[in-house]
Ligand SMILES: *[C@@H]1O[C@H](CO)[C@@H](O)[C@H](O)[C@H]1NC(C)=O
Ligand SMILES: *[C@@H]1O[C@H](CO)[C@@H](O)[C@H](O)[C@H]1NC(C)=O
Ligand SMILES: *[C@@H]1O[C@H](CO)[C@@H](O)[C@H](O)[C@H]1NC(C)=O
Ligand SMILES: *[C@@H]1O[C@H](CO)[C@@H](O)[C@H](O)[C@H]1NC(C)=O
Ligand SMILES: *[C@@H]1O[C@H](CO)[C@@H](O)[C@H](O)[C@H]1NC(C)=O
Ligand SMILES: *[C@@H]1O[C@H](CO)[C@@H](O)[C@H](O)[C@H]1NC(C)=O
Ligand SMILES: *[C@@H]1O[C@H](CO)[C@@H](O)[C@H](O)[C@H]1NC(C)=O
């Protein structure tokens with residue numbers, strides 16, 4: 001009985017799986033005809049748990065009719081430029097070459113800063129951002145201030161773009177993008193960047209609820225404006241929209257200051273990048289500099305380049321300096337200054353406070369679906385899939401994101417538990433039914449059954 005019940009349950013389970021899988025074959029479609037335009041939006045410094053702590057009604061409306069991923073593991077270092085380039089390339093910083101806000105390349109003997117990021121495309125050319133690939137496959141793209149989108153990377157800027165200018169309002173950025181989308185049907189990919197809530201997080205610290213409430217209300221109003229514009233221009237049901245961020249934010253304090261001058265004479269090294277991951281280029285004796293820095297402070301780790309942990313994927317690039325210093329969460333590295341920002345990011349990418357979230361809406365996405373987590377480098381293969389272009393080599397995986405898509409069949413944990421419980425109930429019912437029927441069947445037609453029953457009677461405790 002038990003084995004056949006299990007087999008039945010298994011058959012029921014596998015037929016359900018087969019049915020759901022067969023469902024997606026009917027979705028076989030003319031790839032080029034079915035491609036919707038894609039809009040990728042980043043709100044700088046939008047920490048994942050702001051979603052739990054602040055009302056954000058427009059964002060909630062956006063993902064309740066779409067998908068939400070609670071948190072993303074982003075890339076080290078958890079700064080703006082490295083992470084925005086990872087989002088559009090699927091590569092860790094060591095592989096795309098934008099490793100920090102300030103970098104020194106010893107081979108070129110040149111220094112990069114976010115303030116002059118567009119002067120020389122050579123810094124960006126180690127990778128191919130998705131807009132270049134989309135253009136190479138014959139479509140157009142449009143960008144509003146996404147880091148790097150005003151640089152002629154591999155000799156191509158997006159088809160339509162704006163020179164970076166923080167003074168251009170969110171509304172003007174959205175109006176330009178939606179105009180380009182409406183006027184030119186060949187535009188397949190658009191990218192949009194906004195500086196908040198990062199600015200407020202740095203200035204007041206993420207623990208300042210009053211200031212963060214104001215900043216996040218504005219961000220949410222901006223999301224509302226974006227949705228309303230897409231609706232009024234007839235794009236809302238046709239466009240796939242991904243809203244995400246580059247990193248989170250953590251509270252800093254003047255009580256958590258690490259002053260390098262207390263440990264080492266500043267003339268012995270060049271500080272290429274400061275906090276919370278300092279890039280140190282020793283001028284003279286490397287091991288002398290390293291020894292002083294490694295003993296400097298209990299809330300700061302010093303690594304020789306070769307010993308940087310593999311999990312950080314931050315080693316294989318000439319633009320990483322011989323020594324890096326990594327501050328613990330909430331600590332600030334300076335040479336001697338006493339002022340600091342009350343909020344900062346850049347710390348270890350395994351810290352939850354450094355993680356952003358992802359929400360998406362559009363014809364390709366499920367409605368009301370939620371996933372706990374994937375890596376931010378996984379967004380790139382997802383976007384390639386949505387746009388029907390082939391992926392460049394990257395560090396992400398489409399398989400971790402595919403369950404967000406309406407066209408993919410996915411058994412989530414809840415359905416698996418449901419199926420198992422369902423099968424057990426069927427099994428139990430059948431067992432009971434079988435026992436019941438066996439006990440009720442008239443004995444006359446089955447001599448052996450009578451014999452069994454008589455044996456059973458012998459075991460009847462009533463005899464005692
Ligand atoms: C069906 O789903 C499988 C696995 O999820 C996927 O590889 C395949 O491309 C899908 N087929 C269609 C026709 O969408
Ligand atoms: C797919 O759509 C394109 C563009 O609309 C069309 O040129 C092509 O013939 C279609 N292919 C198939 C197999 O239907
Ligand atoms: C690097 O460039 C600077 C000027 O920017 C120059 O003074 C220095 O000598 C150069 N170093 C090397 C090794 O070429
Ligand atoms: C970019 O800025 C950095 C840091 O301020 C500076 O050292 C470098 O010379 C600048 N590069 C160019 C090309 O202006
Ligand atoms: C938040 O920032 C405001 C403006 O600077 C300040 O007045 C207030 O004391 C801060 N609140 C906290 C809790 O730090
Ligand atoms: C740092 O080293 C330089 C050069 O060796 C020296 O002139 C200076 O006095 C030193 N500063 C301190 C604070 O020791
Ligand atoms: C560098 O410093 C270390 C430790 O202080 C010392 O043992 C070594 O001899 C120095 N090397 C050079 C080349 O000065």
Ligand SMILES: *[C@@H]1O[C@H](CO)[C@@H](O)[C@H](O)[C@H]1NC(C)=O
Pocket residue numbers: 091092095313393394395
């Ligand atoms: C990331 O992807 C690049 C390109 O495929 C590859 O060269 C690199 O080794 C990958 N990094 C890791 C840690 O797998």
Ligand SMILES: [Zn+2]
Pocket residue numbers: 044045079080081198246247
């Ligand atoms: Zn940022």
